Amino acid sequence: MPLALLALAVGAFGIGTTEFVIMGVLPQVADDFGVTVPTAGWLVTGYALGVVLGAPLLTVLGTKVSRKKMLMFLMGLFVAGNLLSAVAPVFGLMLAGRIVASLAHGAFFGIGSVVAADLVAPHRRASAISLMFMGLTVANVVGVPGGTYLGQVAGWRTTFAAVAALGVVGLLGVARLIPEGGRPPAADVRAEFAAFRNLQVWLAMAMTVLGFGGVFAAITYITPLATEVTGFAESSVTWLLVLFGLGMFFGNLVGGKLADRALMPLLFTALASLSATLFVFTVTAHHKALAVVTLTLIGALGFATVPPLQKWVLDQASAAPTLASAANIGAFNLGNALAAWLGGLVISGGLGYTAPNWVGAILAGSALLLSLLAAHLDRRARRTGVTGRMVAGSERSAAPRPAPEAEAAPLPASL
Numbered sequence: 446m447p448l449a450l451l452a453l454a455v456g457a458f459g460i461g462t463t464e465f466v467i468m469g470v471l472p473q474v475a476d477d478f479g480v481t482v483p484t485a486g487w488l489v490t491g492y493a494l495g496v497v498l499g500a501p502l503l504t505v506l507g508t509k510v511s512r513k514k515m516l517m518f519l520m521g522l523f524v525a526g527n528l529l530s531a532v533a534p535v536f537g538l539m540l541a542g543r544i545v546a547s548l549a550h551g552a553f554f555g556i557g558s559v560v561a562a563d564l565v566a567p568h569r570r571a572s573a574i575s576l577m578f579m580g581l582t583v584a585n586v587v588g589v590p591g592g593t594y595l596g597q598v599a600g601w602r603t604t605f606a607a608v609a610a611l612g613v614v615g616l617l618g619v620a621r622l623i624p625e626g627g628r629p630p631a632a633d634v635r636a637e638f639a640a641f642r643n644l645q646v647w648l649a650m651a652m653t654v655l656g657f658g659g660v661f662a663a664i665t666y667i668t669p670l671a672t673e674v675t676g677f678a679e680s681s682v683t684w685l686l687v688l689f690g691l692g693m694f695f696g697n698l699v700g701g702k703l704a705d706r707a708l709m710p711l712l713f714t715a716l717a718s719l720s721a722t723l724f725v726f727t728v729t730a731h732h733k734a735l736a737v738v739t740l741t742l743i744g745a746l747g748f749a750t751v752p753p754l755q756k757w758v759l760d761q762a763s764a765a766p767t768l769a770s771a772a773n774i775g776a777f778n779l780g781n782a783l784a785a786w787l788g789g790l791v792i793s794g795g796l797g798y799t800a801p802n803w804v805g806a807i808l809a810g811s812a813l814l815l816s817l818l819a820a821h822l823d824r825r826a827r828r829t830g831v832t833g834r835m836v837a838g839s840e841r842s843a844a845p846r847p848a849p850e851a852e853a854a855p856l857p858a859s860l
Contacts, residue, residue, distance in 0.1 A: 450576045452615075452622035453557045456520055457580030459611035460550050462588030463527055464492065464581075466608065467543075468667055469593025469686055470601040472679075477601070478536040482669055483789035485536075488543050489665050490789075493782035495544040500551025500775035504768050512556050513623045519549035519556075520619060524612035531605035542605075551778065554578075555771020558755055560623065574759075575701020575752040582697045582748060585690025590683045597680065638768065645761040646769050648819040650776040653754050656716055656812035658780030659723055660747030662805030664689065665785045667740070670798040675736045688737060692744025700749035708753045709820045716813040719746040723806035727799045751777075757819075784808065 467474070467488050475485035503519065510518075526546025533539035554577075561573040588611065596604040641647070671677040671685055696715075703711045722742050729735035758773045788801030 449622050449624060450561055450573060452618040453561055453577040454580030454583075455618035456516065456553060456557065456615035457577055458584045458588060459520075459608065459615040460523060460553060461581035461584030462592055462611055463523070463546055463605070463608045464550065465585055465589045465664070465686075466592035466596075466604060467492070468664055469589060469682055470596035470604055471666075471668055473596060473601045474539070478539065480536055482666070483793050486665060486785050486789045488540060489661075489785040490782045491540050492543045492547040492550075493661075493778035493780075493785065495547030496551040496778035497775040497782070499548030500555055500771040500778075501768060503548060503552040504555055504771040511625065512560055513619065513625055515556055516553060516560075516619045516623060517616060519553045520612055520616035522546070523549040523553075524609050524616065527605050527609035527612060531602045531609060547778070551774040552771050554774040555768075558759065558774075562759055572701045572705055572752075574755050575697050575704075578697050578701075578748075578751055578755075579694065582690060582694040585693050585744070586687055587690070589690060590687045593686055594683045597683075641769065641772075643761050645819060645823065646758055648815055648822075649754055649757045649761065650773050652712070652716075652750075652812045652815045652819070653773055653776040654780040654783065654812075655808045655815065656719065656750050656754070656780070657747060657777045658784040659719055659805035659807075659809030659812070660743060661781040661784035662788050662801040662808060663723055663726060663740070663743050665781075665788050666792065666798055666801055670730060671736070674730050674798050675733055677733065685737065685740060688741045689744040692741040692746075693748040696745030696748040697751055699745075701752040703749075704753035704756055708757060709816065709823075712750060712753050712816045713813065713820075715746050715749040716809055716816055719743065719750075720806045720809035720813060722746060723802050723809060726802040730799050730802065780808070 471485050471488070472482060474488065475482050478485070503515075523546050526542050526544070526549070529542030529545060530539055531542075533542055557577050558574050561577045588608075592604045592607065595607060667685065667689075668679075668682050671682050672679055677685065700711060700715070722739060726736075726739045726743065729739040755773060758769050761769075784801070784805060787804045791800035791804060792798060794800075
């Protein structure tokens with residue numbers, strides 16, 4: 446794999462750390478600002494909504510700029526947002542800093558996915574994307590537990606200052622390793638928006654919202670669940686996040702390799718297993734050993750869906766993939782926002798800290814139903830000759846590449 450993928454992984458590591466580390470320090474932040482834990486959960490929701498807004502907005506604004514320069518700008522924005530969070534005197538400014546940092550998130554992963562895919566042969570695109578996202582998963586093995594521990598011993602503000610420093614490292618990595626050449630960004634914004642005429646792009650984003658929302662329903666309030674329900678000491682949360690991160694790492698790695706061979710079967714299996722595991726977590730959360738195993742599985746199954754979902758969008762919008770790719774990253778975080786909000790809702794309603802788990806199970810189960818629909822429509826379209834896209838399994842790799850003007854052809858309204 447090209448060395449440039451390392452630069453993308455470094456940036457992903459910094460972004461992944463700030464996205465997830467808030468879960469480990471959420472109670473400390475709530476205490477410091479004098480707000481409830483569900484209110485502090487808006488730091489998760491606000492970040493996720495910022496990604497949803499920033500992904501398409503900054504991607505469109507950057508269509509006239511080289512992808513390398515845009516990635517550098519996004520990392521600079523990320524650093525500024527985390528510095529604001531680190532020094533915020535009131536909760537509102539802390540939330541503003543989270544939103545500023547989040548604006549860079551979606552566009553970075555969206556543009557980075559396209560760059561990663563362009564760096565390798567077509568049959569290795571999912572693997573390349575998974576290597577970029579490996580930075581996100583490694584963040585959950587190293588960055589998030591380390592940031593949580595740092596927050597516990599030196600204060601949560603130190604955590605966000607350290608995250609800003611990671612952003613600087615990511616910026617330098619992009620500047621040094623990403624090549625200036627390669628396919629330029631689309632000059633016509635209308636061509637990018639044309640990708641959304643394809644029903645499959647919308648289905649993929651809906652699957653992303655619901656499937657990844659299931660993961661965040663379980664992980665957003667993991668600190669109070671682990672300490673008040675399972676009975677772990679606060680210091681043990683760091684190690685729980687390490688195990689969750691290890692699950693993410695291996696799930697993402699395996700998902701990338703299997704998605705190049707059998708994309709939709711992988712999605713079916715991962716989403717069905719994720720939904721079942723989240724339901725089980727409402728029971729296993731009361732037992733330490735079982736809770737550890739279940740939490741690790743949730744990380745693995747959730748992130749096994751990331752490469753195939755991102756590849757599905759790139760395949761369906763291949764004539765103008767940048768905006769669709771970034772929008773799908775926004776969809777991941779819309780799922781995060783939805784899950785954090787619903788989780789806070791059921792907790793505030795007195796249903797306890799295990800209640801978000803069955804909310805997540807329902808979300809993941811809904812994503813499974815949409816994946817079955819997407820596969821059915823894809824088979825139907827290929828039978829009728831509407832599209833030459835062969836996106837599932839080994840057939841996708843063996844199929845001849847259609848002409849560019851046919852790649853973004855929308856599915857008919859009758860589907």
